[in-house]
Amino acid sequence: MKAVLDHVGIAVKDLPAALAFYRDALGLEIEAPEEVESERVRAHFVPVGESKLELLEATAPESPIAKYVGKRGPGLHHITLRVEDIHAALSQLKARGARLIDDQPRPGAEDALVAFVHPASAHGVLVELKQSGLVVRQAHHERGHAPTLTRSTRPPPSPARSAHDERDQAPPLTLSPSKGERVDRVQRFALGDMELISLCDGFFGLDGGTMFGVVPKAMWSRHAPADEHNRITLALRPLIVRGARTMIIDAGLGDKESGKFHQRYAVDRTRNLDHTLAEAGLSPEDIDIVLASHLHLGHAGGFTVRDAGGRVRPRFPRARYVVRRGEWVDATHPHERNRASYLADNYLPLAEAGVLQLVDDDQTIMPGVKVRRTGGHTMHHQMALIESGGKTAAFVADLMPTTAHAPDQWIMGYDLYPMDTLGAKQRFATEAVAKNVLVFFAHDPAVAAGYIRESDGKRSVVPAIG
Numbered sequence: 346m347k348a349v350l351d352h353v354g355i356a357v358k359d360l361p362a363a364l365a366f367y368r369d370a371l372g373l374e375i376e377a378p379e380e381v382e383s384e385r386v387r388a389h390f391v392p393v394g395e396s397k398l399e400l401l402e403a404t405a406p407e408s409p410i411a412k413y414v415g416k417r418g419p420g421l422h423h424i425t426l427r428v429e430d431i432h433a434a435l436s437q438l439k440a441r442g443a444r445l446i447d448d449q450p451r452p453g454a455e456d457a458l459v460a461f462v463h464p465a466s467a468h469g470v471l472v473e474l475k476q477s478g479l480v481v482r483q484a485h486h487e488r489g490h491a492p493t494l495t496r497s498t499r500p501p502p503s504p505a506r507s508a509h510d511e512r513d514q515a516p517p518l519t520l521s522p523s524k525g526e527r528v529d530r531v532q533r534f535a536l537g538d539m540e541l542i543s544l545c546d547g548f549f550g551l552d553g554g555t556m557f558g559v560v561p562k563a564m565w566s567r568h569a570p571a572d573e574h575n576r577i578t579l580a581l582r583p584l585i586v587r588g589a590r591t592m593i594i595d596a597g598l599g600d601k602e603s604g605k606f607h608q609r610y611a612v613d614r615t616r617n618l619d620h621t622l623a624e625a626g627l628s629p630e631d632i633d634i635v636l637a638s639h640l641h642l643g644h645a646g647g648f649t650v651r652d653a654g655g656r657v658r659p660r661f662p663r664a665r666y667v668v669r670r671g672e673w674v675d676a677t678h679p680h681e682r683n684r685a686s687y688l689a690d691n692y693l694p695l696a697e698a699g700v701l702q703l704v705d706d707d708q709t710i711m712p713g714v715k716v717r718r719t720g721g722h723t724m725h726h727q728m729a730l731i732e733s734g735g736k737t738a739a740f741v742a743d744l745m746p747t748t749a750h751a752p753d754q755w756i757m758g759y760d761l762y763p764m765d766t767l768g769a770k771q772r773f774a775t776e777a778v779a780k781n782v783l784v785f786f787a788h789d790p791a792v793a794a795g796y797i798r799e800s801d802g803k804r805s806v807v808p809a810i811g
């Protein structure tokens with residue numbers, strides 16, 4: 346393949362000092378900086394002949410560039426090679442066993458397509474491939490819907506030190522995770538005196554069109570690639586809250602379903618809640634409270650297990666299970682529109698075992714954890730707000746199932762009351778931005794948690810790395 350050096354990205358710690366060198370001492374011209382608000386980065390391009398230098402400056406401590414500089418100091422961050430056919434370049438690399446961060450090219454700056462190659466395959470250098478001038482420009486109002494800003498100057502992953510380095514296995518520090526990326530590791534977050542642990546019960550697939558409602562495929566497929574059955578990959582991410590008690594919020598899909606069900610929903614639970622719970626140092630006996638956002642099968646499936654005798658019983662033997670009364674009533678009286686999502690074995694055995702606790706209103710479930718009804722997805726769908734040490738986190742369940750659902754219009758076709766989803770989402774997003782809420786995404790395949798940002802009328806998510 347023919348490749349031309351497009352630019353060299355340099356992570357900068359002290360911009361005035363960098364300008365004193367590149368501009369004043371070397372006498373180079375610096376272009377006006379490009380602010381990438383959602384990514385907390387300012388990019389200063391420095392034309393040098395056919396190529397450019399790109400000085401990358403963090404504008405906030407959570408910027409990946411700040412983390413990169415903190416870990417490794419300022420210096421060479423990535424190089425960008427321009428190729429004529431990025432698809433051909435990627436398949437050539439794939440055929441030779443190169444490790445790619447982006448399996449498929451995605452839209453970058455200046456209407457280009459870009460894809461990153463992992464430093465493990467590029468001898469320690471993060472390599473960005475770029476093909477210019479291919480992406481059809483979206484109309485401005487459509488652009489406003491884009492859930493995350495992807496451009497070639499996004500701060501890419503931290504180069505791993507070696508193939509055996511633990512961090513090598515960690516997901517790249519991308520702000521716009523690459524398409525099709527799956528992250529299933531246990532992620533821990535401190536929140537005041539509490540610890541929040543994001544678990545994974547594996548992945549499944551749902552129809553992409555239904556997942557994004559009125560958003561056209563031409564737009565959503567840029568963020569979630571569809572398989573041959575038009576399904577997109579979704580994760581199942583229960584959340585552990587450790588404080589005065591140990592709580593689990595939702596419990597994934599569970600393992601009571603048939604092979605046919607697994608086929609229909611492309612279920613992949615090779616790594617599931619049993620594994621990730623154990624990795625978090627917990628056993629089912631450690632759970633005091635199970636909190637349900639709602640009783641759909643991707644959330645309540647793991648509430649129960651079938652024992653050797655074929656009897657279905659509560660999975661967490663010591664726990665009380667907290668469910669909103671309206672949701673319980675709806676789940677036990679399904680209708681044609683929601684019947685496929687409610688499987689009685691997931692929740693009726695809780696009532697039979699006497700471990701069910703129904704709550705009627707928004708209230709505190711354990712110290713620091715409150716529920717709030719959102720409605721929308723189901724009439725009584727609720728989210729959990731977690732507060733400690735002046736900080737707030739939220740488990741929003743199907744109010745915003747993935748990071749792509751952050752913008753207003755990206756609402757699931759599954760939702761029974763989409764206008765209620767819209768209202769609840771707008772209210773929550775305003776609060777999340779103002780209070781810098783750490784938001785947990787129950788179904789995002791790559792991002793367990795992040796911070797919602799709004800700029801120029803666009804809403805996006807900055808992933809938090811646990």
Ligand SMILES: [Zn+2]
Pocket residue numbers: 639641722743
């Ligand atoms: Zn649901």
Ligand SMILES: [Zn+2]
Pocket residue numbers: 641643644742743746787788
């Ligand atoms: Zn769901």
